[in-house]
Amino acid sequence: MLKILKFLSPDKKNIAIVALLLLVSTLANLALPTLMSMIVDTGINNMDINFIWKVSLVMFTIAIVGLATMIISVKISAGVTSRFSNSIRTAVFKKVNTLPFKKLNELGTGALITRSTEDIWMIEEVAYFIMRGSVTIPVLVLGGTILAVMKDAWLALIMFSSTPILLVALYFISKRIKPLWDISDKYIDKQNSIIRERLSGIRVIRAFNREDKERAKANSATKIMATNIIKSNVQTGLISPLSVFLLNIVIILIVFVGASRMENPANFLSAGDVIAIIQYVSLVMSGIISMSFAVAFLPRVKVNSKRINEVLQAESLPEANDLEKESFCGNIRFDNVSFSYEGAAEPALSEVSFNIKKGERVAFIGGTGAGKSTIVQLLMGFYPKTTGEIFFDDMPMSEMSAQRVRQNISCVLQKTTLFEGTIKSNIMMSNPSATEQQMKEAADVSELKRFIGELNNGFDYEILPNGTNLSGGQKQRISIARGLLKEAAIYLFDDSFSALDFLTESKIRKRLSKTLVEKTQLIITQRVTSAMSCDNIFVMDKGKLVAEGKHKQLLENCAVYREIYLSQTGGALK
Secondary structure, X not given: OHHHHHHHHHHHHHHHHHHHHHHHXXXXXXXXXXXXXXXXXXXXXXXXXXXXXXXXXXXXXXXXXXXXXXXXXXXHHHHHHHHHXXXXXXXXXXXXXXXXXXXXXXXXXXXXXXXXXXXXXXXXXXXXXXXXXXXXXXXXXXXXXXHHHHHOHHHHHHOOOOHHHHHHHHHHHHHHHHHHHHHHHHHHHHHHHHHHHHHHOHHHHHHOOOHHHHHHHHHXXXXXXXXXXXXXXXXXXXXXXXXXXXXXXXXXXXXXXXXXXXXXXXXXXXXXXXXXXXXXXXXXXXXXXXXXXXXXXXXXXHHHHHHHHHHHOOXXXXXXXXXXXXXXXXXXXXXXXXXXXXXXXXXXXXXXXEEEOOOOEEEEEOOOOOOHHHHHHHHOOOOOOOEEEEEEOOEEHHHOOHHHHHHOEXXXXXXXXXXXXXXXXXXXXXXXXXXXXXXXXXXXXXXOHHHHHOOOOHHHOEEOHHHXXXXXXXXHHHHHHHHHHOOOOXXXXXXXXXXXXXXXXXXXXXXHHHHOOOOEEEEEEOOHHHHOOOOEEEEEEOOEEEEEEOHHHHHHHOHXXXXXXXXXHOXXXX
16 A cells, blocks of 8 residues: 555655645544633623624634635645545556556456556545544644633543544454455456456357346456445444444433532533534544444555555566567567467467568468468567477567567457547557658558548548447558558568458558568468469468478478368468
């Protein structure tokens, strides 16, 4: 928790101002009971209406000052906590973008969503309470106690008679609710993951009539989450009625004992003193109750802060240094590279070796699960290879930062991702410093010219989140344009033409050959038509590289390639 509170540092001055305002407001609240006792003892007893008016005016002024300082402090506090939570979210977002894919998969998207929303919101609420309670609670408890003792020490002692009972209750409540919050937060993560899977795979779920089973999974996670939250809230909810009950018992005792002590003139106790002590008891007990709620919520906050720190303290990918600024030439070599996904029974890649020279245009072809996309994941540094070594220009990838690798590779991934904005902003994302002419040339190579020409706003056409107002082919062409705009030594297209018709794909491939002269091109595909014109073709099957060569050679010598060709063309060998 202390590590997270450091995000409050930029607002030290505002926090100090809030503390000062709260001190004034709390002192104003403490002054009112004494003034009230003066009205009772002097004004009412002596029937002095002028004295009552004077003291009432002083009370009104103090109340206005207390109200004004409270309102101002609330406004400043809200700004501080808002910036505090924004700083944490920004730090979490930046950290997530530096984490290796293995760690991202370990945390899970659902958990990251919960930590960025629910957990940070809880930390924000606690920061708000700490900022305000650290001043008001000690001043209320200490000041109220001193003033009550000054009125009558015996009556002041009565108000603390209930404190041991409340502390014991708090101990047992706090001990019971921590595991409940642990479980509920885990199932909030699970619920998020299940709902995301349902939304993204709704068509598949309906096609295979799995709605009832998916709904049952979500209901089960929700039920466990809700059960633990309800149990925790019920436990926490016991604090308020218990505190109010103890407060009322204390007030009754003070009135009873106070009345007895007033009968003895030697005690110098008046009715106004008893009224003041009762009000001080209420103020002190309100401070103790607030502290009680803080103690009760401490287990949950520990869970929240621990979950956020798991992200912030996770090991990031190493950053590039000045020695790594040099660009790649474009040579790539795999030397007996193997890789297994965590928990997988079989390796995704097994002893794969190949050599790609600068300026070559090569294709990786194979069926689903052959290991093609895994090669992309390793080349981009998303996952570390299990064994073997990957070389760029004869330099081991293990000695490079992921940042340097990605700076030298322009990758158009299999899953098209577009962002809310315009066509222009989505294309320019890969190279914000590019000129508008360069952007238009990239769009032209990607066969976007005709499509954009039909739009009223042209390149300023608004794209909805994830490109939901575009077709699959349109999204792929925008992604290809975005990849082309980036200056790189290696251009990687991971099944980037799958949503395009054969004529459009053919036009784009021809333009790519002219545009990316002397640039290394890797095309990951399942289409023979995408691979057959390449300089070299690597055939993958079950995680192994089974053959390499040109189209005609592979038709004659590779059964896997020949089978793919025949299944797609349905004709004789050519």
